[in-house]
Amino acid sequence: MAMLENLHKGDRPLQALAGVMAAGLLILLGGLWYVQIVAGKKYAEEQVAQSFRTVRIPAVRGKILDREGRILAENRPAYHASVYLEALSPYFRQTYAILVSNEAARVRAQYQRNLSREERATLARAARYMVASNIVSRLGLLLGQPAELSPAAFHAHYDQRRALPLPAVMDLNSNQVARLLENTILPIGVDLEVQPARIYRHGSLAAHVLGYLRKDNSSFEGEEAFFNYRLPDYRGVIGIEGVFDAQLRGRAGVKSVLVNYLGYRQSENIWTPAEPGMNVVLTLDTELQRVAEKALEQAGRDTGQPTRGAVVVMDVQSGDLLVLASAPAYDPNDFLPSISPELMEQLNDPNLRPFINRATQERYPPGSIFKIVTALAALEAGVLDPREIYQCKGYAQVGDTRIDDTAPPGPYDFLRAFKLSSNDYFIHYGMRAGLDAILRVGQRLHLGERLELPTGQNDGGFFPTRAWINQRRARGIIWSDGDTANICIGQGYVAVTPVQMAVMTAAIANGGRVLQPRLVQRIEPMEITGLGENVVEYPPRLWGELGINPHHLELVREAMLADVEDPDATGRRAAVPGYRIGGKTGTAEVKQGRRLVDKITWFVAFGPYEQPRYAVVVMVESGASGGYTCAPVAAQIFKAIRDREQTAPLAMMPTP
């Protein structure tokens, strides 16, 4: 540089000085180069990391619809009055200043010392709480609902979620929302927030099918795992809500909040919007479900106890489940936002067990309704001539086991034996047909096999196989004729679920096609635009063929018709004027040793007789008898079906 040329003239100290200073400036430049250019990105990221908070925004949950598009579960807007803390922060400071000056004066006068750091921090906390609780109680006055802010809740929110609004009064009613919107002078920092909330408009209707939600804000698979904050979200626990949770839930979005060094919100924007969940369309028929649940509830009313039972209505042509009811039920709304401990205790009642879906999840002895299987086995084996007269003794003797009969002694042909449900008759012919003939029919009906209904509440019941019997023999437990005799009348080593019995009844009614029960028709996007939507269909599925002579099935159907229509039949209480129904009652005994501890009462039916379309299964625990307790429930359901078919015959056309 020209201006430094004088330094070349031999002044060594000045030259050295110039060298030192040049080196110093170069060091600074080098340092700046390193910090700003080489490591600049790292520091820029650090800055973002310290000033941004990510918030998980749950997606709007998909709806659950019935076969007609009627809504079973949906979302309503829930309005919350929230307080934005960043708007309060000047008042925090103001109040703190007042508190500190008073307290400092007092402490100085009394102890001649200044306030310690901890004391100041305590005062700051107190000041913040004073301001916030004051705002919240004023908000309460405005809303006409006492509102209180607990210190613990406030401090926790302030410490951990300062960048988010503080929820003050949750779930306002429409009146309160109107008041807030009309009021131009709201308490400082108060604003209205809208969040979707799950609602089950029909209360406990089809509760077991729908399932329920539980609060769960955690990230799901394929989602960003780290968030600073999470807005309240729910996860389906069981039922359709649980099994189809992934589809219903949608995809949570990400919101970023810019915060200042005090952690207050400065601004926010949405990084990734939430994608709404898919709708699940069920095969259920809401109206029929309602009729069935009501009838079921009334079935046990003379016992003074809530009914414990189940109803299944199945379309015998498609396998669609039109009704899947279990009593007692819970109200899925009670779980939102969280269930109270008292209610939870009620729901955990060991006797009522409302969480159990009795239609699919619990196994019961079928009792006399199983005589349908025995009859088919005997007919197929060619050992039973329906017109042949068998003299019943009023009991059955097999080896040294004596099995009582509720049907009186006397001469019986097939029809009479079926409608009076003679144990002696069916044991006689069942034994003649042999165990294997019965097992074959049962296996074709997939008894003992777990049905995978998408409610997550499945049980396969129990049905013996030859392999199982041989295994037991290897352990020294011999299968006796008594065991076979018990199976013939649906007692002993056989246990079924109501939905399995619906599959059986449907197969009898439709001429031998064993159908997979279908509960979900399809999953579709919330908004249908018709442009290559990603709709998942679940078509009806044939499970197998019964492989029984149609004539024999016709015989059984006739017998079932007689069991409802004849005045002396056990199922006569199911009769519906103007609608012909075939049915079979059952009253299974639950024994502990030799003692009778409970009765499981059944009624299985199909209708209309001429062109069967519906299979109805009613099961009530601790009922009086199948005919007395369950048949009237079926009658109610068929009556509703009859009424609807008369008014709008086309609307009831089940999907083929």
Next chain:
Amino acid sequence: MKVPDSILNEKQPMVDWTLLGAVALLVLTGLAFIYSATLGSEALRSLPFYQQHHFKQAVWCALGAALGVLACAIPYARLLRYALLFYWGCILLLVLVLIPGIGTSHGWGAMRWIDFGPFQIQPSEFAKLGLIMALAHYLSRPIEELRQSRVFWSALGMMGLPFILIIREPDLGSALVLLPVTLAMLVVAGTPARYLIRLGLAGLLLVSLLLVDVLFAPPNWRLKLEDYQRRRLLVFFGLDYTRFAPPHATPAELQRLRLQQQNDEYNVRQALISVGSGGLTGKGWRQGAQIALGYLPRGVAHNDFIFSVIAEEKGFIGSALVVGLYGLVLACGLRMAALARDRLGKLLAVGIVVLLFSQVFINIGMNIRILPVTGVPLPLLSYGGSSVLCTLIGLGLLHNVYLHRRD
């Protein structure tokens, strides 16, 4: 020093426009970024404009410029006859500032200011100038006398007195700046190398002993450093505070130390994030996120950490430009020292140049964490009346040496 004839024969300009231009640019930059740095504080923004930092600073700058021009007016040789008077005046102020009631701490914990009602002055800033003038005057004696150890020790003593007084305030940074200034002036004056070597060795030994003592000695062997000074050193060396806890510290005390460490590291970390996040081109004037969101503490952003504001908002280009401007000022200063008519002028110029350089190096160095945090202002850029006033007076004196190079 003998001035070459060629220079004397040329027609010399009266004013060094390069220096003037560079200084003016730095002053304006300072005002612009003090404005930017105080934007984040709502309390400040609500004040009337004449109470805001950038306006106050502008007033100080104008006053400084006027005094700087005045400092050019009287030939420095005549002015420096009163150097000792000025020096002792500064010493008096440094003593006064230590007396409670006269000195004030502004709530910062150190007695550094004397309150004059509407404004305060910081005697340590004036003492820097005072020492330079006194040393220039003292060391400009014939070179033979400098061989006497008496002169050498007196010169060190002249430095030692304000050094100790400033340390007492305490203001370690301002005191430390006196060391390179004195050293450079001794070198340029022509003090024999043996003294300087000895001094250098002694200084090195002292510094290493100090560091070893502060960082590694058992507690009761340690020098009585102010707590905050020790902490700054610990922060700089990245050491754990809890290692320096009393032997029987309770968990609560250890927790408090950890919290303290977090707080102390905070400023340094935030300054570094500010500088680093500026990248190449910066975020633009008044766009710095560290200021807007308050991560860079508002109490220091406009003074000790003004450079990190510039670096964040103007990036590497801006910060390199600032360093370049300082380089220009320093180069002008050195040229003036070289052109000076006599040893007095040369020493005066060297003292001022080294003072500027030391402050720039320490301040920017601490902003990019190559030096520990010490409260040294960045000349002409940092907010602070006394600092800007003294810097401008110093530059006036420097220019005085240039103006009167031919008298």
